[in-house]
Amino acid sequence: MSTTHALLGILAGQGISHGYELKREHDRRLLGVKPLAFGQMYTTLARMLRDGYIAEAAHQRVGGPDRVAYRLTTDGRVELDNWLSEAVPPAAYISAQLFVKVLVALVATPDEATARSFLATQRAAHLARMRELTQVKTAGGASVTELAVADYLLNHLDADLRWMATTLDRIGQLRAEVQA
Amino acid sequence: MNDPILEAKNIEKWYGPTPALRDMSLVIGRGEIVAVTGPSGCGKSTLLHCLSGILRPDQGSVQFQQRDITNVSEATRSRLRRTAFGVLFQFGQIVPELTAVENVTLPLQLGGSRFRDAAVRAQRLLDRLGVGDLAGKRPGEMSGGQQQRVALARALVTEPEVLFADEPTGALDSLAGEQVMVELVRLAGDHGTTVLVVTHNVQVAAYADREITMRDGQLETAGQVTVAGEAR
Numbered sequence: 001m002s003t004t005h006a007l008l009g010i011l012a013g014q015g016i017s018h019g020y021e022l023k024r025e026h027d028r029r030l031l032g033v034k035p036l037a038f039g040q041m042y043t044t045l046a047r048m049l050r051d052g053y054i055a056e057a058a059h060q061r062v063g064g065p066d067r068v069a070y071r072l073t074t075d076g077r078v079e080l081d082n083w084l085s086e087a088v089p090p091a092a093y094i095s096a097q098l099f100v101k102v103l104v105a106l107v108a109t110p111d112e113a114t115a116r117s118f119l120a121t122q123r124a125a126h127l128a129r130m131r132e133l134t135q136v137k138t139a140g141g142a143s144v145t146e147l148a149v150a151d152y153l154l155n156h157l158d159a160d161l162r163w164m165a166t167t168l169d170r171i172g173q174l175r176a177e178v179q180a
Numbered sequence: 181m182n183d184p185i186l187e188a189k190n191i192e193k194w195y196g197p198t199p200a201l202r203d204m205s206l207v208i209g210r211g212e213i214v215a216v217t218g219p220s221g222c223g224k225s226t227l228l229h230c231l232s233g234i235l236r237p238d239q240g241s242v243q244f245q246q247r248d249i250t251n252v253s254e255a256t257r258s259r260l261r262r263t264a265f266g267v268l269f270q271f272g273q274i275v276p277e278l279t280a281v282e283n284v285t286l287p288l289q290l291g292g293s294r295f296r297d298a299a300v301r302a303q304r305l306l307d308r309l310g311v312g313d314l315a316g317k318r319p320g321e322m323s324g325g326q327q328q329r330v331a332l333a334r335a336l337v338t339e340p341e342v343l344f345a346d347e348p349t350g351a352l353d354s355l356a357g358e359q360v361m362v363e364l365v366r367l368a369g370d371h372g373t374t375v376l377v378v379t380h381n382v383q384v385a386a387y388a389d390r391e392i393t394m395r396d397g398q399l400e401t402a403g404q405v406t407v408a409g410e411a412r
C-alpha cells in the first residue's frame with residue numbers, strides 16, 4: 001500500500017486539510033484498508049513535504065498548538081496522476097503468509113502431516129471468514145462501499161481456497177521437490 | 181442442531197457399474213441452510229436427487245420428518261415433491277410460453293388453487309423478489325438473473341419445508357448470482373425453510389450455515405482431507 005499516494009488522493013479530493021483531517025478521511029473513505037497510525041501519517045507528510053508534493057497552506061491557531069494545513073502542489077498532482085495511470089505490478093512476489101507456511105512446513109518437518117493439518121485448519125478459518133463477510137450482504141442495509149470491501153476480500157479468500165485444494169492434491173510431489 | 185428434518189442413512193447410488201454415491205449418511209436440521217460442495221462429478225447432484233425423492237437410492241434410506249420416503253409409492257413421492265419440497269436448478273425450470281406470474285402460479289394450481297388466489301400470492305412473491313413489474317413478461321424477455329428469481333418464486337410459492345437448489349447461480353454473472361442468493365437466504369430465513377444448496381462455488385457455499393464437502397461419492401470433512409488425499 002502506498003500511503004503517500006493515498007494521502008495525495010485524499011488531499012486532492014478534500015482540498016486544503018490538516019493532518020488529523022487527512023487521517024480521518026483516509027480511514028473513513030478507504031474502508032477496509034488498515035487505519036493509518038498517527039506516527040506513520042506524520043512521517044509520511046514530512047516526506048511528502050520534503051519531496052515537494054504538498055506545501056503548507058496556512059497556520060491556524062485553534063486553542064492549542066499550531067496545526068499545519070496542507071495543500072497539494074503541482075508536482076504532487078503530477079505524481080498522483082502518474083500513479084493512478086500505472087498498473088500495479090501483478091503478483092511480483094508472493095507475500096502471503098499461508099504460502100510461506102506450507103513451504104516451511106514441508107521443509108522443516110519430516111513428513112506432510114504438518115502441512116496437511118495446517119491447510120485443513122486454514123481452510124476452516126477461510127470458510128468461517130467467508131461466511132462472516134457474506135452476512136454483510138444478507139443482513140441488508142450495507143453501503144455499496146461495504147459491499148465492495150466484502151467482495152474484494154471474498155474473491156481473494158476464494159482464490160486462496162482454490163490454491164489450497166490444488167496444492168493439497170499434489171502435496172507429496174511438492175514435498176519431494178522442496179526437500180531435495 | 182434443531183430437530184432433524186431430512187436424514188440419509190447409508191445411501192448408495194450406481195449408474196451401471198459406476199458408483200455415484202457410496203455409503204452416504206447425513207442429517208439436516210429443520211431451518212438449516214446447508215451447502216454441499218465438491219469437485220465436478222463427485223456426486224452432489226445425485227445426492228440432491230436422492231434426498232428430494234427424484235431418484236431412488238439403490239441402498240439405504242432417506243427419511244423426511246422421520247418418515248421413510250425411499251420405499252413408498254411413486255404417487256406418494258410425487259405428492260411430497262409437489263407439497264413439501266421446492267426445487268431450483270441452474271436453468272430451464274420456467275416454462276418459456278408462460279408469463280412470470282403464470283409460471284409461479286403453476287405449482288399452486290397443480291395443488292388445486294384457483295388462478296385468482298394463486299395469482300395474488302405469486303404477485304406478492306415476485307414483488308418481494310424485485311421482479312414484480314415483469315409479472316406479465318415471458319422468460320425470453322427477461323435477463324438470466326430475472327428468470328432465476330422467477331424460478332425461485334416458483335420454487336417457494338407453495339411454502340415448501342425444504343428447498344433443494346442445484347447450482348442456482350451457475351448460469352449467472354456474479355452480481356445477478358448475489359441477488360438470487362441474498363433473496364433465497366432472506367426468504368428461507370423468514371419462513372424457516374430448510375435449504376440444501378449444491379454448488380462447486382465456495383462463495384455460494386458461504387451463504388450457508390454449514391458446509392458439507394464431498395469427494396468421489398463420499399463425505400469429506402475437514403479431518404478426512406488427509407485420508408482422501410493419501411488415497412490418491
Ligand SMILES: Nc1ncnc2c1ncn2[C@@H]1O[C@H](COP(=O)(O)OP(=O)(O)O)[C@@H](O)[C@H]1O
Binds near residue numbers: 195222223
Ligand atoms: N444419468 C447418469 N448416467 C450415468 N452416469 C451418471 C449419470 N448422472 C451422473 N452420472 C455420473 O455420476 C457421477 C456423479 O455425478 P453428479 O451427481 O452429477 O456429480 P456433480 O453434481 O457433483 O457434478 C459422475 O461420475 C457422473 O458422470
Ligand SMILES: [Mg+2]
Binds near residue numbers: 224225226346
Ligand atoms: Mg451437478
